[in-house]
Amino acid sequence: MKMSAEEINQQLADLPGWHLNEAEIHCELVFKDFVSAFAFMTAGAIQAERLNHHPTWSNTYNRVNITLTTHDQGGVTDRDIQLARTFSEIAGQLGATTK
Amino acid sequence: MKMSAEEINQQLADLPGWHLNEAEIHCELVFKDFVSAFAFMTAGAIQAERLNHHPTWSNTYNRVNITLTTHDQGGVTDRDIQLARTFSEIAGQLGATTK
Secondary structure (H helix, E strand, C coil), rough: CCCCCCHHHHHHCCCCCCEEEEEEEEEEEECCCHHHHHHHHHHHHHHHHHHCCEEEEECCCCCCEEEECEEEHECCCCCHHHHHHHHHHHHHHHEECCC | CCCCCCHHHHHHCCCCCEEEECCEEEEEECCCCCCHHHHHHHHHHHHHHHCCCCEEEEEEEEECEEECCEHHHHHHHHHHHHHHHHHHHHHHHHHHHHH
């Protein structure tokens, strides 16, 4: 179920680098190099497929930009928060910083 | 060395789905599903790293958008054409269509 902005911001409080922007949450990650950035995407892709919830994400060299939303609910749901938490955990393990 | 628009379009003539847009070449690929799209990105990432030339690319579920340019030359070079050829070959093997 679609969450309110207040609920979302509460969830994002302990997820550094994630921001709410209208009906989506965003994060920009910076890695050491391309191989580290793509290692993150590979691990993230496996988790996204496992959760059956997929990001919109882009990559240029050592940077990865992620946007999460739940299209069929027209906003951010707990599935987005769950995926954001999973992504942040992987990113931390791979030494990413957030912008 | 930066190529002219004429040279680029000549090279793209046998690369379906690739288009020149100012100082970049673009392609949008559509796969069967997320796993196929990410299989393409994984194989593409390995080739990009091998060629030491990296794309700007984005993915949403079964779609992959690719932009190639050579930043230090301020335009499209033979390295972009080479990477586009490699990407198109992998995409074809994975059953992608182009938009």
